[in-house]
Amino acid sequence: MSPRADAVRNRTKVLAAADEVFAELGTDAPTDEVARRAGVGIGTVFRHFPTKEGLLAAVFQERLRQVGSEAAAMATSEDPAEAFHELFTKLIGNSRTKQALGEALTAAGIDVDDAIAPVRDEVRGAIAILLAKAQEAGGVRGDIGVDEAIALLIGASQASAAVIDISMRARTLNVFLDGLRP
Amino acid sequence: MSPRADAVRNRTKVLAAADEVFAELGTDAPTDEVARRAGVGIGTVFRHFPTKEGLLAAVFQERLRQVGSEAAAMATSEDPAEAFHELFTKLIGNSRTKQALGEALTAAGIDVDDAIAPVRDEVRGAIAILLAKAQEAGGVRGDIGVDEAIALLIGASQASAAVIDISMRARTLNVFLDGLRP
C-alpha cells in the first residue's frame, strides 16, 4: 500500500518535468532530459509511460484537463459572459498555459485525436456549457458553437506566442473579444 | 545553358520539395525525403543549403515572402478594407498556405527572429501599408498596429488547423473579421 505512494509521487514528478521540458525545449526534447529534471532514472520514466508518444499524450491530456476545469469552474460564475471572455484572456496571458491548448491539439507526430480522446469530450463539454450560458446571457454571439470556440481558443493561444508586451496583448485580445460579441 | 542555370533550377526544385515535405511530414522530416522528392542527391541539397536549419529558414522565408507579396498586391486594391479582410480569408482558407505563416514564425528549433530577419521587414512593410490604407478607408479599427495584425494573422492561420468544414470556417472567420471592424 505504501510503495504505491512513492510510485504515484514519481509519476507526478515525471509528468510535471515532462510538461516543463516539452514546453521549454519542444516536443522532441530527449526523454533523458525529462528524467534528469524529474530526478529519476530513465527507466522510471518508461515504466510509467512506456512510449514517448504516451508521455506526450499524457502531458497534453493534463494540459487540456486544466483548460477544461478552468472552463468548468467558470461556468458556475454569476456572469458567464464575462467568464467566457476571461477564458480567452487567460489563454492569451498566462505564459505557462499559453501554448498549451494549441500545442496539445496541433502537436506533430502523435495522432492527436486518438491520444486526446479521453479528455476531449470532457473539455468540449465544459466549454460547451460555458459558451451556452454566455450566449444565453447575451454576452457572446449566437452563431458559433463549441467547435468554433475551440478553434478560436487555439488561435488566441497561438497568437499570444507572437505577442511581446502587455499593451500589445490587450489590443490583440480586444479583437477576439469584440469579434465574439453578439 | 550556363552551368549556373542548372544550379538555380536545382535550388528551386529543392526549395519546392522542402516546402512540400515540411508541410506534409512536419519540420523534422528527414532531409533525404526532400532530396528524393526534388529528384536530386542528398549532396545537392546540402550544397545549396549547408544546414537543415538553413533549409528550414529558406522555406519559411519563402512562405513569408508569399504572404508579403500578397499583401503588397492587395495594397493597390481600390478597396483596401475589403482586401485586408481577404488576407485573413485566404489564410484561414487556403490549406496550402494555411499553417505557413504560423509555422514559419512558431517553428521550434530554429531561432525565428534571426532566420527570418531578411524578409521580416519586407513583410511587415507590406502589411503595414495595407493595414494603414484599410484603417484610413474606415474598414479596420484604428487601435491596432502591424504587430497586432501579424499576431492575429498567426492566430487565424493556426485556428484554421482546427477547422473542419466550410460553414465552420466561415463562422470562425467572421469572428476575426467582426473583431477587426472599427
Place this chain on the structure above:
Amino acid sequence: MSPRADAVRNRTKVLAAADEVFAELGTDAPTDEVARRAGVGIGTVFRHFPTKEGLLAAVFQERLRQVGSEAAAMATSEDPAEAFHELFTKLIGNSRTKQALGEALTAAGIDVDDAIAPVRDEVRGAIAILLAKAQEAGGVRGDIGVDEAIALLIGASQASAAVIDISMRARTLNVFLDGLRP
C-alpha cells in the same frame, strides 16, 4: 506450514514457469514473463535464482535430469535394445521435451559445461548403463560410447525441429534407428 514450505513451492512454480517460457519464447525471454507466469513478483524469481544465467542453468539441469531419469527407468526394462530406441523415439516425438536436450547443451550465452556439471555425470551414467545393456542385448552397434550416444541424441532432438508431419517423423527416426543397429 513451515515458512520453508512456501519457499519450496515458489521455487518449483518459478522453475516450471521458466521452463515453459524459455521453451516458448526462447532463452532471451524477459525474466518478468517468468515471474508473471509463475504468479510471483520479480523479486521472488531473483531470490531463488540470483542470476538469469542461474535460472537458465537450473531449467536445463531439470530438463537433463528428466532425460536422465527416463534413461534410468528404461535401463530396468526387460528389452534394453528396444528401450534405447525408444529414447530416440521420444526425443524426436515429444514436442515438449523436444529441443530440451539440444537446447540444454547448445544454449548460447551460458558456459554449458560448468552450468551443467552437477547433472552431467548423472545423465551420462544413466545413458551409459542403458547403452551398455542395449549393446549387450545385441540391439545396438558396439562401436559407439556414451559420448557418441549423447551427440546423436542431440542430433535427433534438433532434427525433430525440422520435422513437420508424423510420417516424416517416422522416416527420419528410422535413419537413426537403423544407423544404431549392429
Place this chain on the structure above:
Amino acid sequence: MSPRADAVRNRTKVLAAADEVFAELGTDAPTDEVARRAGVGIGTVFRHFPTKEGLLAAVFQERLRQVGSEAAAMATSEDPAEAFHELFTKLIGNSRTKQALGEALTAAGIDVDDAIAPVRDEVRGAIAILLAKAQEAGGVRGDIGVDEAIALLIGASQASAAVIDISMRARTLNVFLDGLRP
C-alpha cells in the same frame, strides 16, 4: 559506376564480419561488433542491412547458399552415393560451416521460413537432385525425401557441436551414414 564498387566491397565486408561475429558470439551479438570487425561505421552496416533481422537473414541465406552450391557441385560427381555421404561428412567436420545449416534454420527470433524463402528452394532443389541420384545409384535408402534429408543434415550439424575429437566424429558420422544405406 565506381562508387558502387566500394559499396559492394563494403557490403561484402559487413556480411563476412557478421557471419564471423554471429558464429562466434551467437545471434544476439551487438551490431556494433559487426561494424567494428568489418572496419566500418555502424551507419554503414544499417545502410546495407536496415534491420538486424535482415542482416541475420542475409548471413543465413549466404550460409545456406554455400551448402546448396556444395550439394549442386556434388550432384555432378560420377559417384553420387559417395557424394551424398560426403555432404554429411563435411557438415559434421567443417568447423566453419558446422552449425551453419542448423543455426540458419533453427535461429530463434527471426521468422525462418520467410527470411530464408529466396534460397530455400534453391537449396532444396540441389539436395533433391543429389539425393535422387544417390538413391538411383543404390547408395541411399529409397524411403526418404528431401525434407527428411534436410532434417537429418540439421541433426548431423547439431550433433557435431557435441563432438570433441576426431575418432568420435567418425563414429558418430558412421551412424548417420549406415542409417542412410538402403
Place this chain on the structure above:
DNA sequence: TATGAATGAGTCTTCATTCAT
C-alpha cells in the same frame, strides 16, 4: 557540380538486477 555511400553522435527502448517497503 552532382552524387550517394560513409560516418557516428544521439534517441528510444528493454531488461537484468537491486532495494525500500
Place this chain on the structure above:
DNA sequence: CATGAATGAAGACTCATTCAT
C-alpha cells in the same frame, strides 16, 4: 520472505553532415 518500483547500462536504429568519386 515477497513485492514491484527504480535503476542505468546496453542495444537497435535514425539522420544531419562530410567527402571520395
